[in-house]
Each structure stands twice: as C-alpha cells, then as structure tokens.
Amino acid sequence: MNKKKIIIVGLVISLFAVVLFTMGFTDDKNNNTYKFNIKSNDELLEEFKDSSLTIENNKKFGKEKQSQLVLDIELQKNEEMSPEMTLYNGSISGKLKLKEEKQFFNFTGQDVFREVKYDDRTVYIGSVSVQLTNKVNQEEAILGIRFEPKTKKIDVALTSGSIGETAFIPFGEAFLTKNDWDQINKIIYGESQQ
Numbered sequence: 463m464n465k466k467k468i469i470i471v472g473l474v475i476s477l478f479a480v481v482l483f484t485m486g487f488t489d490d491k492n493n494n495t496y497k498f499n500i501k502s503n504d505e506l507l508e509e510f511k512d513s514s515l516t517i518e519n520n521k522k523f524g525k526e527k528q529s530q531l532v533l534d535i536e537l538q539k540n541e542e543m544s545p546e547m548t549l550y551n552g553s554i555s556g557k558l559k560l561k562e563e564k565q566f567f568n569f570t571g572q573d574v575f576r577e578v579k580y581d582d583r584t585v586y587i588g589s590v591s592v593q594l595t596n597k598v599n600q601e602e603a604i605l606g607i608r609f610e611p612k613t614k615k616i617d618v619a620l621t622s623g624s625i626g627e628t629a630f631i632p633f634g635e636a637f638l639t640k641n642d643w644d645q646i647n648k649i650i651y652g653e654s655q656q
Contacts (some may be wrong), residue, residue, distance in 0.1 A: 467623065491639050494537045494550075495611065498616050502529040503632040510630060530559040531618060531633045535607070537575055537586070546649045548577040556621070558631075567594035567601070575607075580645045585610050585638070587646070594622070608638060 497607050537550035558567040575588035594601040601622050604645040609616040617631040638646070 492583075493539070494611075496535045496537075496611065497505075498531070498535070498609070498634075500533065500616055500618060500633040502531075503635060504528065506632045506636070507630075510632075528561040529631055529633075530561065531620070532557045532616065533605075533607075534561070535575075535586075535609075537577075540544045540574070544578050544649070550575045550577060550586070552590065554590050554592070554607075558594055566597060567596050567599070569594050570605070571605070576650060578646050578649050580649060583610060584612065585642075585646065610637065613637075614634045 509586065533554060533556040536553045538552075540549045540551050542548045551572070553570070553572050555570045556568075558569065560566075569592040571590040571592035573588055574588040575586050578585050578587060585608065589604060589606045591604050592605060594603050603620055603622040606619040606621070607616070608618075615637040616634040617636045617638070620631045622629045
C-alpha cells in the first residue's frame with residue numbers, strides 16, 4: 463500500500479513539473495519582450511553640438527559622450543488597425559549610464575507602440591515619457607524609439623527639457639531611410655510626408 467502511494471505521489475509531482483515546465487516555455491503571440499544595450503551615437507551628437515537641441519546637455523548630463531542606454535521593452539498586443547499596422551501597449555524600463563560623469567539614471571514608462579509592416583520588414587515605433595532618477599537628480603525626458611527585431615537595429619533619441627532648454631542624446635544608429643519613412647507614414651497616416 464505504501465508503494466502505491468509513493469508511486470501515485472511521484473506521478474503527480476512529475477505531472478505537475480511537466481505542466482510548470484511547459485508553461486514556462488509557452489510562446490504568447492500577443493506579448494513580446496526585447497532587451498537592448500545601446501551606446502550613444504557620438505558622431506551624430508558631434509553634428510548637433512552647436513544646435514539648440516543640445517544647449518543644456520552639459521548642465522543636465524555633463525559629458526554625454528560614451529553614454530550607454532540599457533533598455534527593456536515589453537509589448538502587449540492591443541489592436542490590429544490594418545494588415546500593415548498593429549498597436550501595442552508598451553512598457554519600458556532601463557538605465558541611462560553616463561560614463562564620464564559616473565552617473566546612472568533609472569527610468570520606467572508606458573505608451574503605445576506601432577508595429578509597421580512593409581517590404582517584408584517589421585519595425586516598431588514609439589515615443590515614451592519617462593522620469594530619469596538617481597540619488598541626486600530627477601529629470602523628465604522623452605525616449606523616441608525605433609527598432610527592427612529581425613536585424614536587431616535600434617535608434618533611440620533621448621530628449622529632455624523645453625524649447626530653448628533642451629538636452630539631446632542619440633543612441634544606436636538611424637537605420638530608417640527617407641524611403642522607409644515615406645512608406646511608414648503612408649501606412650500610419652495614409653499619405654507620404656514630404
């Protein structure tokens with residue numbers, strides 16, 4: 463009788479373990495998680511150094527060159543607008559690392575991302591407001607995010623401040639061409655932007 467109980471308990475535990483194992487590896491088609499570790503685009507930043515866009519960079523972030531952005535994006539399918547465009551609820555979290563200043567800013571935010579499909583490509587586009595926080599400072603910022611999972615290309619623009627008092631740090635490499643943007647705008651807005 464004891465052997466039967468042990469065998470039954472063993473089978474129940476094994477079955478439970480199989481169920482847990484299977485649940486952990488089930489792919490949910492409505493949720494996508496992406497992780498990025500992106501370096502600042504110092505070449506592009508140099509091009510903007512005399513621009514009003516970067517007027518407050520030193521004040522807000524010190525020396526922004528060689529910065530790094532650790533970014534986690536979680537997308538949950540919301541609504542399919544057309545075969546070429548689907549809306550996703552996006553949650554982001556991460557850390558801005560300023561190498562020369564030895565500062566770290568943590569952030570989280572939520573907003574809608576667009577999944578746009580064209581020419582056998584899938585690109586995600588979103589703009590998320592975040593609070594950059596560390597032990598000393600708190601700074602509002604917007605992260606403009608564009609990424610293509612298939613090629614692992616990503617382009618992020620961090621902008622902080624109001625007109626005339628802005629700070630700007632680009633990350634990754636701008637990979638979308640004018641032709642790409644024309645196609646994307648046609649899908650999103652129904653027309654090509656000139």
